[in-house]
Amino acid sequence: MVDRVHDAHAADPIAQRLRDLGFVDGEPVRVVAIGPLGADPLLIQIGSTRFALRRSEAARVTVRQEAA
Amino acid sequence: MSASTLRIALVGNPNCGKTALFNQLTGGRQKVANYAGVTIERKEGRFVAPSGRTLQILDLPGTYSFDANSPDEQITRDVLEGNYPGEAAPDLIICVADATNLRLHLRFVLEVKRLGRPVVLALNMMDAARRRNIEIDVPELQRLLGMPVVETVAVKRGGALALIQRVDGEMPVASAAVVDNPASRADLHAQVRDILAATVTMPRQTAALDDALDRWALHPVFGLAILAVVMFLVFQAVYSIGKPLTDAIGDGFGWMGEHVSAWLPAGPLQSLINDGLFGGLGTVIGFLPEILVLFFFILALEESGYLPRAAFLLDRLMMSVGLTGRSFIPLLSSFACAIPGIMGTRSIQDPRDRLATILVAPLMTCSARLPVYALLIGAFIPMHHVLGIFNLQGLVLFALYAAGILGAMAVGWVIKRIHRDKSEHALLMELPSYRMPKVRDIAIGLWERGAIFLKRLTGVILALTVIMWAISTFPSPPAGATGPAIDYSLAGYMGRGLQYIFAPLGFNWQISLSLIPAFAARETAVAALATVYAVGGDAGTGGLAHALTANFSLASALSLLVWFAFAPQCMSTLAVIRRETNSWRNVAISFSYMFAVAYAASLLTYQIARLLA
Numbered sequence: 001m002v003d004r005v006h007d008a009h010a011a012d013p014i015a016q017r018l019r020d021l022g023f024v025d026g027e028p029v030r031v032v033a034i035g036p037l038g039a040d041p042l043l044i045q046i047g048s049t050r051f052a053l054r055r056s057e058a059a060r061v062t063v064r065q066e067a068a
Numbered sequence: 069m070s071a072s073t074l075r076i077a078l079v080g081n082p083n084c085g086k087t088a089l090f091n092q093l094t095g096g097r098q099k100v101a102n103y104a105g106v107t108i109e110r111k112e113g114r115f116v117a118p119s120g121r122t123l124q125i126l127d128l129p130g131t132y133s134f135d136a137n138s139p140d141e142q143i144t145r146d147v148l149e150g151n152y153p154g155e156a157a158p159d160l161i162i163c164v165a166d167a168t169n170l171r172l173h174l175r176f177v178l179e180v181k182r183l184g185r186p187v188v189l190a191l192n193m194m195d196a197a198r199r200r201n202i203e204i205d206v207p208e209l210q211r212l213l214g215m216p217v218v219e220t221v222a223v224k225r226g227g228a229l230a231l232i233q234r235v236d237g238e239m240p241v242a243s244a245a246v247v248d249n250p251a252s253r254a255d256l257h258a259q260v261r262d263i264l265a266a267t268v269t270m271p272r273q274t275a276a277l278d279d280a281l282d283r284w285a286l287h288p289v290f291g292l293a294i295l296a297v298v299m300f301l302v303f304q305a306v307y308s309i310g311k312p313l314t315d316a317i318g319d320g321f322g323w324m325g326e327h328v329s330a331w332l333p334a335g336p337l338q339s340l341i342n343d344g345l346f347g348g349l350g351t352v353i354g355f356l357p358e359i360l361v362l363f364f365f366i367l368a369l370e371e372s373g374y375l376p377r378a379a380f381l382l383d384r385l386m387m388s389v390g391l392t393g394r395s396f397i398p399l400l401s402s403f404a405c406a407i408p409g410i411m412g413t414r415s416i417q418d419p420r421d422r423l424a425t426i427l428v429a430p431l432m433t434c435s436a437r438l439p440v441y442a443l444l445i446g447a448f449i450p451m452h453h454v455l456g457i458f459n460l461q462g463l464v465l466f467a468l469y470a471a472g473i474l475g476a477m478a479v480g481w482v483i484k485r486i487h488r489d490k491s492e493h494a495l496l497m498e499l500p501s502y503r504m505p506k507v508r509d510i511a512i513g514l515w516e517r518g519a520i521f522l523k524r525l526t527g528v529i530l531a532l533t534v535i536m537w538a539i540s541t542f543p544s545p546p547a548g549a550t551g552p553a554i555d556y557s558l559a560g561y562m563g564r565g566l567q568y569i570f571a572p573l574g575f576n577w578q579i580s581l582s583l584i585p586a587f588a589a590r591e592t593a594v595a596a597l598a599t600v601y602a603v604g605g606d607a608g609t610g611g612l613a614h615a616l617t618a619n620f621s622l623a624s625a626l627s628l629l630v631w632f633a634f635a636p637q638c639m640s641t642l643a644v645i646r647r648e649t650n651s652w653r654n655v656a657i658s659f660s661y662m663f664a665v666a667y668a669a670s671l672l673t674y675q676i677a678r679l680l681a
Contacts, residue, residue: 036288048270
């Protein structure tokens with residue numbers, strides 16, 4: 001589950017976009033697939049949507065283990 | 069425009085079916101496909117509603133939020149806020165949302181609602197939602213959102229009737245405008261969550277079929293293997309399905325030419341019709357089947373939703389050569405034609421990635437090169453079978469396509485070296501649900517491409533062919549001349565002049581000459597060669613392919629193939645680069661680098677092939 005999205009730097013447009021796409025506190029996420037070369041990019045499912053994120057983008061999202 | 073015209077804008081997240089709905093409403097034939105970012109410009113259409121009112125519909129590029137960060141999203145935002153030059157804000161907004169993906173799409177609906185304008189929500193893809201047993205409590209959704217909600221199936225005939233009725237009826241009441249700021253935006257997610265909990269039940273988050281297909285299609289090993297097989301089959305099919313039809317058309321025109329000219333008195337008119345029209349144009353029109361086969365596959369792939377998967381698989385590779393996974397779709401459309409490809413780069417947010425994609429897009433083998441390749445391969449490469457299944461001609465064609473791709477990678481890598489910036493480039497790409505391609509959409513797409521090809525043929529290619537015929541025929545040889553008549557024509561002099569530049573590449577003067585009209589439209593090179601050889605009297609009965617094998621070597625042919633793979637060609641492409649990047653500098657860069665690469669590669673090919681021969 002998403003904890004929060006960090007800004008990598010001030011007014012980070014990528015972080016803002018991630019938040020707009022639904023990467024907000026408490027949203028469950030799951031890694032569906034990983035890219036063939038260097039395990040990059042990642043395919044992340046959030047809700048019923050799947051987004052391809054590069055590792056550097058995905059690194060902005062911190063997650064926590066879902067409470068059982 | 070009458071006073072009762074209602075101006076309506078279609079908005080929504082990318083790939084939710086706005087354009088399909090637009091086509092339903094207006095009877096339009098805008099391009100639809102299954103990936104985010106097909107529509108890159110505002111498009112307008114109108115129709116008369118049952119009440120007699122004229123409705124003017126505006127189709128806008130999809131956007132995830134008003135925090136626009138690519139040029140196409142900016143257009144949507146400007147139009148809705150009434151800031152688009154020369155255009156008032158719309159009277160009514162139809163917000164389109166994918167019923168199978170409301171968690172994402174509703175947030176934008178709420179964002180649109182806050183503009184304080186009348187909004188109708190179209191819940192699209194209801195057929196897919198029902199198939200997946202997703203239940204939506206529409207009356208409750210309507211109450212919570214405070215806007216009318218209508219179910220639609222944009223890809224089915226009559227799937228938008230309810231929407232037309234609603235839009236044609238009473239104008240919905242606008243809600244209060246809310247000032248947009250990041251803090252108020254954070255609330256939207258909470259609101260979406262509450263609304264969904266109250267109105268939607270979903271048995272599972274994603275379609276079971278998607279999960280099953282993606283396990284294979286995105287597998288690190290099988291995924292790449294599947295991609296390679298898919299691409300290879302497409303090019304083999306172009307050759308094995310398209311070629312026999314092409315030959316039949318070519319023979320048909322040759323036969324017609326002979327019979328028509330039998331009725332005409334000998335002289336310039338007969339020569340124009342036989343050599344120029346049937347010889348030149350007939351050769352080019354023969355390539356229509358091959359182009360249509362190629363487009364059939366590209367359209368089917370676009371519709372299926374496979375392309376973004378391919379982009380996912382290739383992102384890392386493309387990143388290492390200074391591009392992005394997002395470049396994949398514009399580059400793939402460049403196989404059809406670089407012009408829509410270059411325009412399609414608007415969906416790439418990052419300016420540097422976008423420019424790099426624009427610069428390499430013309431290296432992708434566009435369909436206009438196909439006639440040239442097909443002619444030369446057919447004439448010079450024997451019809452062998454390799455390993456029992458592959459045909460050698462198909463393999464050479466594949467190699468030429470591969471040369472374009474490798475060239476693009478090399479150029480991308482160089483651009484990356486030159487622009488050493490360390491800033492970060494986002495991928496952030498949505499992967500859509502798979503969908504069965506619709507026969508009707510593919511048929512429309514093929515029809516449009518065929519029509520464009522025939523229009524070019526009867527326009528620019530016809531004009532150039534007649535000019536080529538004229539300069540190859542006039543001036544007539546002086547009395548007592550001994551050589552062939554064409555040597556004394558304007559074409560003969562021009563070709564021999566150009567030959568100084570191109571002789572090291574193994575091009576004779578006829579080829580050098582055909583490169584001029586090829587700059588306007590590549591296919592014309594075929595027509596030009598056909599005309600020049602027909603006027604010169606070398607064509608005989610065997611057609612152009614025979615004339616070519618009789619007049620130049622395999623080394624020259626290979627060199628010419630390589631030239632066409634890389635050469636800066638087609639003025640329209642350069643014009644689009646100028647328009648999309650707003651800079652002559654980029655035009656100059658792409659022209660000169662491609663000329664240099666083409667010259668060097670052809671020179672190498674010719675000299676090596678001659679040594680080996």
